[in-house]
Amino acid sequence: MLIYTVKRFFEMVIVFFLFLVISYLLFNAIPGNAFSSLLLNPLLPPEAYQKTIEAFGLDKPLYERVQLYIINFFKGDFGYSYTYYPRTPIDLIAERLPRTLMLFSIVNVIAFYTGFLVGKILAWRRGSKSETWITIGSVFSYTVFYPWFALMMLWFFGYKMDWFPLGKFLVPEKWYDSPYTSDEIFYTLILFVTVSSFLLFLVFIFTRNIESLQNRRNVRFLGLLSLFALAAMYWSNGEAALKRFYAADIAFHMILPTFTVTLVAFAGTALLTRTTMMEVLKDDYILTARAKGLSQKRIRDRHAARTALLPVVTSFIFTIITIIDGSVLTESIFSWPGMGQLILEAVVQEDIPLAMASFSFIGILALIAHFIADISYAFLDPRIRIKAEN
């Protein structure tokens, strides 16, 4: 097992090295460079362009630059962003990443939860009219051309109905005399969401051993109520009361993107759940559960859906890996200033240090995820373990 892990780790390092070199070469294959646009300005003397290029080392031959970049990379020096000079890529990523993670974590949790609920009910009502129509709707939303759909949502809810803002993170007019930066407010929001979901989780964990169903439902309801009370108390006292106004502005801007992505993302989960659950419903233990005289709801939720949950959880884990690269489209359409927009900007502007840093970040995430998956598979399945050791 240890040998396998070490072997896998070295493989990972080699793959990452190749990843770095190939990405760097690919970015250089784009015609021109980050400062080509300077040449378009007739008022700028050609020497200025030459000087800028030399300052950033873009005049050096390609192999030298690759070498330098990779050596610096492993020293932990990622250079400076060309477009956001003098900010460093790390600084920019640290600013943008929480925004993307916050938006898409919420989206994914909602999408998987509702998708699972809908899929479960679809399988249970197999053959009914509502099942047919909702399934057709889900297939539509699963296969729809996403950018078009997002634009339509933006047009309808943002422009036609004017219910939601047309993208962006906040309304600048409201923030002129703000004593806080948007990041400070955003971190408060993140903390709030994290703590409240953790408390919610605790409520469910601690009540799951209550024997009587009626009591369990009541206790959970009380728990939810007290959580709401706590949240209300938090936002109406002390510093949080001052932040409330600004936090609401950011939260308001999150609604439409969340809703749109959820609508698209939930369909896949719903269809997956529906298929798995229909398989499960044929199993003998469902008949046992019915023979035991359990209620329909309990058979559906406890016996059928519980088993159908496993593939859904697997797909959830793999979705988390693709959050960042998946965010490019959404963030461009909704002008959400997160990682997706940063990456797009960096590539379009040929901001190589920034683009490289962002892509390596995604690459490292993907590699680690696969590494963990491989190791845990080997751990769970003895057959893989033996094969791996030989």
Place this chain on the structure above:
Amino acid sequence: MSQKLLEVTNLSMHYDTLDGNVDAVKNVSFTVNSGESFGLVGESGCGKTSVAMTLLQLQPDNSVITEGSIKLEGKELIGLSENDLRKVRWDSISIVFQGAMNAWNPVIKIGEQIREAMREHYPQNSKQENINKINELFKMVGLDESISERFPHELSGGMKQRAVIALALSCDPKIIIADEPTTALDVVIQDQILNEIKKVQNLLGLSLIYISHDIAVIAEMTDKIAVMYAGSIVEIGPTQSVFESPKHSYTRALLDSTPSIRGEKKKLRSLDGEPPSLINEIQGCSFSPRCPSPSSGCKNQSVEMGLIQIGEEHFVDKCCSECV
């Protein structure tokens, strides 16, 4: 001594399929008294399991009960609402399914799966009371208490089957339906399980409906027996009387196909042909095409099927009562 517990009269049921109606149960009547074991025997596909499922009203969605009644202590079960049926299921009639291997939900612990049924039928019980009762039941069927905390895949086939019996007993049913409970087990375990069922039945004074294709097992387990062929009961009577003087040629064929330990050595006989497809309506006696000694009325299929009495509580299909 005994009173009628379950009374099935003229039960007919068919499955609605794309190829047509499959008449799985035709005009079946029998009664089970309290404390009695009743055996239902017949080859695969003769409708035994369909009868069992209908007793609990658990038949698949495409089945249609065309006529008949099932009365449990005088209360009609056919046509009851789902909610009323839930109260009957497990509380009055419980069932041990064909494949005990798959009767357990793989992701829930055994104890919890039993407690869940008890919660449904005894909502007033505390968790500890339920646990105590499960431990008692486990002891009765020869299982260790620690099984409660195990997942189904951690048990052997025999253990799972014992646990299923404990599960069937958990809500003090009046009748247990055992639908080929030992088919998937090897002979040694099979014998142990049969003894377990018998012991428990005597101990708790339950009625038992034992369904099997194995006439030897049925002989050992039951007081009364019904032989089914192609959806109908062709012979019904006290086990002893049916075994000593089988009247229907199908019953005789079944008996002749099983070796006996005592008595002279006989060549085992098997029946030619195969059971009729239940999709087509059968004229006259359904067994006549395979009957080794059909009567003339039987052959031209002019005799309608129906039971007539030939001995004390011993009934046989009209057709065969004539040919012997």
